[in-house]
Amino acid sequence: MAPYIGTAVSRVDGVAKVTGAAKYAAEFSAPGLLYASIVSATITKGRITRIDTSAALAVEGVLTVLTHENRPRMADKDEAYKDEVAPDGSPFRPLYDDKIKFNGQPIALVVAERSEIARFAASLVVVEYGAAAYVTDVFRRREAAVPVKAPANPSEALFAPPKPRGDADRALAAAAVRHEGEYYVPIEHHNPMELYAATAIVDPDGKLTVYDKTQGVQNIQHYLCGVFGLKSDDVKVMNPYMGGGFGSGLRPQFEVVLAVLAARALQRSVRVVLTRQQMYALGYRPAMIQRIALGANRDGTLDAISHDAITVTSQYEDFYRQETAWSGLLYTSANAKYAHRLAHLDLATSCDMRAPSAATAVYALEAAMDELAVALKLDPLELRLRCYSDRDQHEDRPYSSKALRECYRQGAEAFGWSRRNPEPRSMREGTDLVGWGMATGVWDAFQAPITVRIVLTANGHAEVACATSDIGTGTYTIMAQVAADMLGLPLDNISIKLGDSSLPQSPVEGGSWIAASVSNGIATTAARIRNELLRLAKQMPGSPLADVGSDDVALADGKLVSKRDSSRAVSIADAMRQGAVERIEQEETTNPAQDEKRAHNTHSAIFAEVKIDEQLGVIRVTRVVSAIAAGRILNTKTATSQILGGVVWGIGMALHEETQIDHTFGRIVNANIAEYHVPVHADIHDIKVIFVDEPDDSNPLGIKGLGEIGIVGVAAAVANAVYHATGKRVRDLPISLDKLLA
Amino acid sequence: MRNEIRFLRGGREVRLSGFSPTLTLLDYLRLHERALGTKEGCAEGDCGACTVVLRRCVDGHVTYAPVNSCILFAGQADGAEVIAVDDLANGGLHPVQQAMVESHGSQCGFCTPGFVMALFGLYHAPRKGPLTRAAVNDFIAGNLCRCTGYRPIVDAALAACTAPPQDRFAEDEPEAVRRLAALADDADVLVGDDRRFFAAPASIASLADIYASHPDAVLVSGATDVGLWITKQLRDLPKIIWLGRVRGLDAISDEPDAVTFGATVTHQAAMPHLAAIDPDLGALLRRFAGRQVRTVGTIGGNIANGSPIGDTPPALIALGSTLILQQGDTTRTLPLEDFFIAYGRQDRRPGEFVRAVRVAKLGPDDCFRCYKISKRFDSDISAVMGAFRFTRNGDHIAAARIAFGGMAATPRRAAGAEAALAGVRLSDPTTWSAALTAVDADFSPLDDQRGSARYRRDTARALLRKALIEAAGTPTRETRVVDIREDAVVGR
Ligand SMILES: Cc1cc2nc3c(=O)[nH]c(=O)nc-3n(C[C@H](O)[C@H](O)[C@H](O)COP(=O)(O)OP(=O)(O)OC[C@H]3O[C@@H](n4cnc5c(N)ncnc54)[C@H](O)[C@@H]3O)c2cc1C
Ligand code: FES
Ligand code: FES
DSSP, X not given: OOOSTTSOOOOTTHHHHHTTOOOOXXXXXXXXXXXXXXXXXXXXXXXXXXXXXXXXXXXXXXXXXXXXXXXXXXXXXXXXXXXXXXXXXXXXXXXXXXXXXXTTOEEEEEEESSHHHHHHHXXXXXXXXXXXXXXXXXXXXXXXXXXXXXXXSGGGGGGSOOOOBSOHHHHHHHOSEEEEEEEEEOOBOOOOSSOOEEEEEEOTTSOEEEEEOOSOHHHHHHHHHHHHTOOGGGEXXXXXXXXXXXXXXXXXXXXXXXXXXXXXXXXSOEEEEOOTTGGGGSOOBOOEEEEEEEEEOTTSOEEEEEEEEEEEEOSSEEOOOOTTHHHHHHBOOSEEEEEEEEEEOSSOOOOOOSSTTHHHHHHHHHHHHHHHHHHHTXXXXXXXXXXXXSEETTTTEEBSOOOHHHHHHHHHXXXXXXXOOOSTTOOEETTEEEEEEEEEEEEEOOOOOEEEEEEEETTSOEEEEOSOOOSSSOHHHHHHHHHHHHHTOOGGGEEEEOSBTTSSOOOOSXXXXXXXXXXXXXXHHHHHHHHHHHHHHXXXXXXXXXXXXXXXXXXXXXXXXXXSOTTOEXXXXXXXXXXXXXXXXXXXXXXXXXXXXXXXXXXXXXXXXXXXXXXTTEEXXXXXXXXXXXXXXXXXXXXXXHHHHHHHHHHHHHHTOOOOXXXXXXXXXOOSTTTSXXXXXXXXXXXXXXXXXXXXXXXXXXXXXXXXXXXXXHHHHHHHHHHHHHSOOOOBSSOOHHHHHO | OBOSEEEEETTEXXXXXXXXXXXXXXXXXXXXXXXXXXXXXXXXXXXXXXXXXEEEEXXXXXXXXXXXXXXXXXXXXXXXXXXXXXXXXXXXXXXXXXXXXXXXXXXXXXXXXXXXXXXXXXXXXXOSSOOOHHHHHXXXXXXXXXSSOSHHHHHHHHXXXXXXXXXXXXXXXXHHHHHHHHHOOOOOEEEEXXXXXXXXXXXXXHHHHHHHHOTTSEEESSOTTHHHHHHXXXXXXXXXXXXXXXXXXXXXXXXXXXXXXXXXXXXXXXXXXXXXHOHHHHHHHHTSSOHXXXXXOBHHXXXXXXXXXXXXXXXXXXXXXXXXXXXXXXEEEEEHHHHEEETTEESOOTTEEEEEEEEEOOOTTEEEEEXXXXXXXXXXXXXXXXXXXXXXXXXXXXEEEEEEESSSSSOEEOHHHHHHHTTOBTTOXXXXXXXXXXXXXXXOOOOBTTBOHHHHHHHHHHHHHHHHXXXXXXXXXXXXXXXXXXXXXXXX
């Protein structure tokens, strides 16, 4: 039987999705289900001085209107609200008190027999406010921004600010060629296609089953237990399918608190669905102002890097990532310094969004590198090669693997980079200006502790269970592939259980760590199953495996086979019959080896072509080549489409995506997908994805994860191509028509 | 008079009465039928997740129209068969579903039902010649996906939609024709009472009557604007008069010197006629929203809505168009540009409706150009829309009609620039400058998130220059924002 790992297996959940049978959080029902609609604050900061729900309550079919005045009890300590990935600070508590912290904050919940009644009654709630002064503009908080500190939450420890090395100021002053520039990326919203929703079902025994749109069922479950003082088995959280998260569902969002609040208040099952507009009150990618200074020698080697960043968070929590660390990591440079400050604005807390920190910081670094290349009169790719580092520059340690050079080579070749005329505005097609740009991408290869349970039955079927999620990335499919290979069974004999908080422990699904973690978790548990089968097989009279050690057998084609002599084999069925067992169940936690001696990263090289109608500023990204080094590729289909999706995000980031806030009112003005532009089909032309070979032994399967790397660097490649086409450098994203013409 | 609406679901006839006039088809499916396959991603017509297909019988042909069910009133399904994603697989997967699985066109899956239904529409769309990637892009431009990067979906379309349709829907077409014919009648429809109703008059006379008695009713044509008043502005519209059943209101009469479009002619239906006047108009309509919106959105609605950034008014004004309005049994006509009085105000009297628009064709000495400039190239509302008709007299411009959208509170002519062009020599660009300056003075545009005032001015000037360059030379690809005669039009 050929292995499944590494092949283009179609998604195991494909049929459910194309037929509409896959059910999402808003689609679970229960007898007597109630529908709730959220009333959102229309001011940006202050207090609710009066909230009049009488008109809403008078509507026939309305059961209750919950506000901070009449809600059921909730915890009063910050600790209760801190989830697995909470940043430092005091988390937002929905309907907790009269304080308004951001525009669009939920302030009341109308619960009714039907959704249209709830929606209509919500429009009748009258609110009076005492407004306070606020600031939503990062440029106005620039001076007041405060330096980040190392996070207190141990699981956030890896986001501690990087340490400087050498004397960057001196090196910059002495540099033969210098480039310094300020770059800006605005706030962006994830805009997954599924609307945020939670259905809280009150079971007959009074316990709760909550279907929530989340990237971590156990994270939500712990959180709800804390907030509502529930015992662990009082509440179960489920998300069999999730219509996209991209980081927005890593932390608990207010829909789930509100659904559970209402369910507890009424002892009835309740569903809360956000509108697209209300989703703009969830987290967002923090806007980032950054100054990059690069000091180089004449030969194109770097001597100094300085990266200053200001990122955005709320007034009540300090969300940030290692925004400044990527620049010091990527290229060889003896001197580096960083300064990362946080601007506290009257907005909801920012949060992770696809390749958090790297998408924004690497954009700036790679745009700055392009400018340095121009200053040095060097080909941008050649500059990257001259600065190439084989060692992690922060810790001065080797990489477990780094095939970035190969990405550059294969990507450039596929793109035809050598035919580039370095002169800006030199390439034309008709009157269209043509530009070619490139950039590097980098991301972490994380792995987290995880527990996997496998139940093998004598008929050769296996159920693999873990409380992870499939947020669209293909977790069901890769779990089935890995389990089939590890257990030597056909793919169809594997069933996957996930998205249920009562299953064995899993971290939240994000940061591209799930594929590696869960796959290796399956390998570990499968090995335990194999050992148990071997134990039974050895007991058979005249067992052909009697003298075979556990490292010398493998499971293949439904049999336990000696690796040395494939004629020596015992079928799973026979082994289990011998032991008179119907099922073998093993549950095992895999703690990834702490390999501090090496750095673990994925890399990419992106090449982009743009065509620009100069008079009108109309930009089209006509070609992208993305060459990826990310360890072993589990499934070429799921992997390719992960990267394609990432590239498209990068194009959106370069050209369209921007959450626009009217700072006079503190309100988002394009809180919909008509005006918040994500790329559509016709924006997307030729995208080629190349996976370069990158053997890696950091974990037994050699996996690194792919969810984030696809976006990193793409915006820079596009921006650099726009410069090459027009000779105009737009340093704040998105590169809109008017900025190009201005 | 019929007091219920009737449509088919899975071969079964559904009769609805006593529903709220503004019940959407999506809410009907998800909340009333609990058919959950169809998704809601935005409730504003922007994402296509809610796409369903309406199968109708038109002049003996069976048509499959993909529509956004989130902004379509349930009453608009009257007389059709509603096909949703849950209905496709029958034993095995439908070919478009199979192709979506195989080419990995689904990741998180939330957009998938909408794509499947759009592809189902494409699968059944009449085609001239082989299906191109551009045609697929065009057909599904109204569907958003945040995960896949689109290419796998386009691959699925190319794999599944090339051969003539062979699914069970194609097979049972004779039967469908019979069942749909059984639904058809000539009755006026009124569901509700005098205070709250969904009405669908069947003739122009009935329409004139009911609108005269209820001038406070809201006319609904495709509902691609009105639908958003419900889902986005949460307005309560107690009285709805839907024009979709009015016989003859969707007539197109194509004469040698003009085309007359009835008010309910959809953008999709108008496209070939407009493209025949000038390919630029075809290109313009192709970038008018996505297929789902064009399939139901109408010319009459686009005009009556009076938006300053509507796409057809500037084009039609530049061509030279006459609007035909009717109230009771009186009709009157006026130049289209005169219809737009101020922001949100049109020259329309109580009980008066748009009956038709008569669009002048081009003469041998005319040169027409129109350009839509939007922040996102496809599926976006215009920031600036410019349309130009130059009548040449040898090297001179004898007359010019220029209209812009996005430059003022209404679609408007650039009177100064038109005057300044009189007598200008096309072969001598130095003579153009007065007109280029005049277009600046013609407008004082606003700053908004679609573009700054300065950008709008610069763009208007650049568009005029572009039009002149093209009028001066052979119309070349070189100066185009969109390619000329890019063959991407599928079906009718
Ligand atoms: C996603 C999306 C994208 C869009 N993209 C574009 C675009 O690119 N360009 C563009 O111009 N528009 C766009 N629109 C707006 C809309 O589709 C058009 O304005 C469309 O032509 C409206 O036609 P309709 O038949 O749907 O009008 P309806 O919504 O039915 O009606 C619109 C208005 O006209 C009135 N009305 C309708 N018919 C008559 C009549 N016969 N007499 C008097 N009044 C009447 C209605 O009462 C209402 O006030 C878009 C809309 C959506 C949802
Ligand atoms: S739900 Fe987005 S178009 Fe209908
Ligand atoms: S598959 Fe997730 S939005 Fe398309």
